[in-house]
Amino acid sequence: MDFFATDFFKAVFLGVLQGLTEFLPISSSAHLAIFPKFFGWNDPGAAFTAVIQIGTELAVLIYFRKDIWSIGSGWMRGVFSKAARTTQEWRMGWFVIIGSFPIVILGVSLQSLIDSNFRNLWVIGSTLIVGGVILGVAERVGRKNTPIEDLTLSHAILFGLAQAGALVPGVSRSGATISMGLFLGYERAAATRYAFLLAIPAVVGAGIFKLKDIGGANEYGTVPTIIATIVSFVVGLAVIHWLLEYVSKNSYMPFVIYRIALGTVVLLLVATGAIVAVTTVG
Template identity: 80%
Template sequence: MDFLRAVVLGLLQGLTEFLPISSSAHLAIFPKFFGWDDPGAAYTAVIQIGTEVAVVLYFWRDIWTIGSGWVRGVFSREARLAQEWRMGWFVIIGSLPIVVLGLLLQDLIDKEFRNLWVIGTTLIVLGIVLGIAERVGRKSSPIDNLTMRHAILFGVAQAGALVPGVSRSGATISMGLFLGYERAAATRYAFLLAIPAVVGAGVYKLKDIGGENDYGVGPTIVGTVVSFVVGLAVIHWLLRYVSTRSYTPFVFYRIGLGSLVLVLVGAGVITAGTTVG
């Protein structure tokens, strides 16, 4: 049964990590519908490594270009004039807010933030934010126009994803739209910005797998592999989708799911609190 749950949760992770609908929210909500224990923040963080490996594989050329350009810039003044040098710093600086806040708020992330009252509310609120960003954003600026100030703002937005229901991609994409970036540009940068934070969090939480959590090492590996395979397909689909269509369907989905969660919790059909740390 643990492996069946792992497959289902890995499928959920792969389907929802890159869509602006919050994978961590889905991993907290859907086990409640089936009467399963909350997989917990540790399991959620670790299987996200699978989807980030999918990002690395899909964007390996971009990652190599940025990484090698940044390294050249360390040793060459001329190389520091290149876009790759700046983009490397943008990713590094943009990753700092979520790293710092993640360490400072670890206990809240593991427990209080996983309360379904919080998750249902953030699904609705950030859905509205995404809808406003989609409507008012100019969606005309390419990612080459990124500045350090904007990189910091992207990073601050990403840090909001420490609260399940916010959505890492949803927060950063919303910020990108507010700042006037093209949908595809904001989406690609959101994926790249997430790599250091998600992989770091997953590795950090490996020590907590198999403790009080019901999902041990084997199911965690299964969930991670499933999330990788599904996530790779979702990246390909989403980048094609946003090149011609809006995020509006995801806005309605977020508001609908958040409202359903609040109604079910309020009616006592599902419990709001977590059962594991």
């Protein structure tokens, strides 16, 4: 048997791909839909994609454990103490909760589209390009001088609405929220950190919700999914550290160029019949 066609290799490859792309503004779900086509593999599907994202979110939980504990404990104190409701942690806790509402509501409402129509490569290639252009404009016009401590309720809602766009593969959860943050004038690192924190409830919730759809004898069944999730956690932990260091000193323009280039290649390949826009889920 060809090693590169085995379940183990596919699981490791897709886990690495998820870990590398989840936190970069280039859409991990788009990459998980596109790259299997290049090898003639089946589409891993929305359920596989959602579940292995739990691995990368576990990396977020570990990397930001101090921030998460501070916000979570501060919010809990505020439930029982009026004085604690004046703290930044209380406000940030509510901002994460409220900012998660749009993607939860739309995710449940649009579940059938997420599992099928949204995974069309015409859609994915187009959203990669459009999202890249939007990120590029945000990078150019954003003031990038507002700290995350100045986050307001209205801005938290706008961040949440931007995150909801990631229900369409190719948009990118981090790309959409970071773009919104830059448009609103937040520092690159601040927008990126908040994007990571805001994603926790939505991604973990979606992964747990989709667990029931994993299994069976196909190549993206239970064991490959577990392997891919573990690999995505290890790789994702390294990528978080690198990205936060990178954005503190550099712009997002390399990711803009990459998005537009990849989206263009995908659309050209689909248009010429080299790959098909929709394939069977594995």
